[in-house]
Amino acid sequence: MLIHPSKLLCTLLFFLSFSIHAAVTAKLDQSTIYQGEKLTLTLETDQTNQNRPDLRALQKDYVILSTKKVTLSSHSTNAVITRNRWVLSLRPIGDGEKVIPSIKVGTEVSPEVSLSVLPAEQNPHPSEGVLRPIYLEVELNKEEVYIGGQAILSARIFHLTTLSQDTNLSQPESIDALIKPLEEQKKYTTVVRGQRYTVTENNYAVFPRQEGMIEISPLFLSTTLANDTVLELNSPPQLLSVLPPTYNNSNTLWLPAKSLHIEDNLSDIHHASAGTAFTRIISMEAEGLPASVLPSLSVLENELAEIKLLNVILEEQMTERGVISQRTEELVITPSEAGEITLPPIDIPWWNTLNDQGQTASLPSRILLTSAPSASDRALPVNNNAHSTPHPSNQTPELLIWLLTAISIISALGWIYSFNQLRILKNDSKQNETEIAQEQTMRKQAANEIAEKNTFQALSMACNQNNPTIAQLRLIEWAQSFWNDPLLLSLEHICERANNQTFTFLILDLEQYLYSQSAELWQGDLLLDTIEKLRQRQQRLIAMEEDDNPTYG
Template sequence: MNSNQFFTQSRLLTQLVLVFILITTGFSSLAADISVDVSRNPVHVNESVDITFTADGVTDGDPDFSPLENDFEILSQSSSSQVSMINGAVSRNYQWIISVIPKQTGGLIIPSIAFGSDRSPASMLQVNASSQQSSTQSDDIFVEVEATPLDPYVQAQVVYTVRVYHRVGISQAELSEPEIDNAVVEQLQKDSKYRTQRGQFTYDVYERRYAIFPQRSGNHTIAPIRLNAQIVTGRRNGGFFFSRDITRTERFVSKSVALNVKPVPAAFTGKYWLPASSMELTQTWSADPAQAVAGEPMTRTMVIQSEGLMKSQLPVLSKLQKESIAGSDVKIYPDQPVLTQAGTAKGILSRREEKIAIIPEKSGVVKLPAMEIPWWNTQTDRMETARIDETVMNVKAASGSKSFSSIPQSTDTKTDQNDSAVFNISSSEQTANDFWKWASLGLGLGWLLTLIAVAYYLHYQRKHATRHEQDNREQRTRDQRSRAGRQLKQACQNNQAADARTALLNWAQARWPENPPTNLATIGRRLPALHSVIEELEQSLYNASAEPWDGSAFWEQFKTHRKHNPTRSNRADTPLEPLFKT
């Protein structure tokens, strides 16, 4: 081996050693060092604390903070990175700040968090009992709740009021919704704000009201309302334009409320259970029923309105009328009902209006029986009856039209006389008239074809210009149906009738955007194949004696209907994608 070969091999060996050192050093640097810090230790159970994870290099993967949820409620997350250069060496730091509230007292373990194959160390956080007193008039912030009545009847309205009192600055706040099993919850009006005096302190008050309709009798509990508030504790001076509040997040919890829900009273004998504080039934006519004419329609408008019932609980008036006049010489044709609902400080006001075309078939006296709807007055705790008195229609025979034999025959005579008075036209004059007649006809056809061509062109341009907009609208409708369909499937799997009702209404509103149904009964009329299962859903919602709702049967029927009746877009030749995949 000569000297050149020796130096060549030595240089190659040196390069391999350097490459090995670089690779080893590079891989060892991939294992990021992760530290954990908390903003305060110890803390109280209702106070938030920030947990900061800091990595001094690139981690192997994104963090999974789900283990924190065992002992903490995660309020927010944020992340940031910082690059620095010291003496030519570049370093990177990554931070994740998790704001949490402890779920219990004691020594809680902040578990080791996985960043891919990298992991943070576990640490300890001491959580002490709440520093707050129990919602007294000396607290800076507290939450009060009130329910009226505490012993409602099943499906009757309970007005639930939430009030947040505070005498310190709040930058942001989140208030939980009422939670109660087997109940329908509706928010009333918008939040109100006012100021009140409690003892020697003046408080700003935010008030929110709900209407709760328990669907099962027995003992029920409205879970405590939770308020997460960012309380202003100071202000960080960053110049005239950049100053910002210094806040801390605390949680405040109300008391729970117990309801003793009573079943339908034995004294109630009506067909439909209607617990309300007031109810009224009225009617109007498009014409005087005493002047009715056989074969000519008249419109009867019936309105039922109530305090303390949802619009979906009001009975179908046209069905009651059909039952009352069955077998009489009258045909009735109900129109689509108009249902409205509004929230007030006292609860829900609902109204149902139905227009019914009534056609008497023959002359004579037709009596429309009185209509009575029993309901339970929750104020007086007794049964009452909303009533429309009997209506008498004096039907007159339709006036006959004149027969053809009565038409005067003098017309034919005049025609004959006019025909006999026509002059004979020479052959040359006849030829000239024929030429101009055909020329006029040709010009007229030319103008007509021109107008048709222009109209077709304008129609094509208009159709082409709106096609893109129509595609976007149809895509939004498909997305809305898909979301509602997934929600309906989930509700059916969980046997949640109230959630299924909401999801089905959302789906139907996307299915018929031009004329969206407002209740389950309308959907049942439009989809006869689903009428029976929709009735079962309604009964489970609004009939205290109904059996528990079986969502699987509803879903199978709905899925079968969708399979055999695929929804199509407005362009009949363009099929839509499936509503949702199963």
């Protein structure tokens, strides 16, 4: 079959035309823009396949905001021409002279296109939505907080260029809150709407002093731009809702914190000597509280020892999470006599703001054994007359006889004296044994009285704080000291020993709060008042026994 030359020529021209139009074109809607503005890139090809543009080359210097494909058809003599067009919305990252790189579509690539991006501060008429060269953002990390609790205020300056030396940011203020700056100023970079900003951040811890809605003053920023223009910015005031305490107690101790614990150094001290001082160090660490609100930890009253508060150290560590504070108390303890020194337990109620529930940080009671001071070694007397003793060989017989006679007489007298002394000591030893037994009994009674007073003090603190869990533990400790019975291990045993109807009723009320998980607040004042009456009745019975059995010295 022969092809007519004219048809062959038309066919060659058609394929030549197709190859010429198959190239990819690239066109920008504007060649010069300001930093932060958007531009439109149009890619067009007459390829009939469905290949999409490979846009990975754009991702280094541009943020791709959107893409859209449009198919165009045109009719000519004996042919239908179809073209594919991709419309891309871009935002350049940074400023300066840039290039739209070659983009591959199928087997073809587009040409490079030049672009000039001017600094944003040179834009005389920035349009709505265009990124600013510098702006201020202030926010709180929470909308509500307990009174005395901690909220974090963050002030961030977003800037495209380096801040000038005269940049000044005011400090947040509030008449209803204590505000402390946290750690040092931070700097980092972030991308906002396709633009890379440097962020200068300052953080502050806010501790409200008043319930209700409080206001933190606006922050004021002033700086000089690259074109010597002075820029002044104000943030809106920050509002914070402050919640009241969830409970009240007699000593007004309210500590809302993320964590709180106490410890001391007595785990390494088990024995002491009377008259010899040693140091006890008690420390409390709390996260989310200023050091100024941490309460006193020491009990300075003790009948068997002199306790003095040597030093109190308050420290604060400013971290990204907020304030971590510490209170350290140094005590000098001097035992006054041998025996057992009972140091009462320490209970600090606090409110856990992480799980929103009350807790108690505790140190158990400490018992130290003290011994009598050791006697100093006494030096033996030195015989200085040894050199003057005459040698026996030099003495005369008469002198030897007189010496032997004197020794015999002295020995006889010594035996008589020793016999009498032994008889006297035998009678005295019986009396001494009785006195020692009486003294040991008195010492034991005094130790029991001191232990009872210390445990009652700890029980009073738990009742005043309206803490049923700690009150149960301290009640058992007190009962064991009060009745001098270590086998009182439960509230039921204590009720049987007390034999008091009112006391039993209050114990049942305490157990109801412990095991029913009641939402109401337990009140410990009635229980404490009843225990006071039990102690007073016991004291009257002891006084009556002493009157019936007087002791004469």
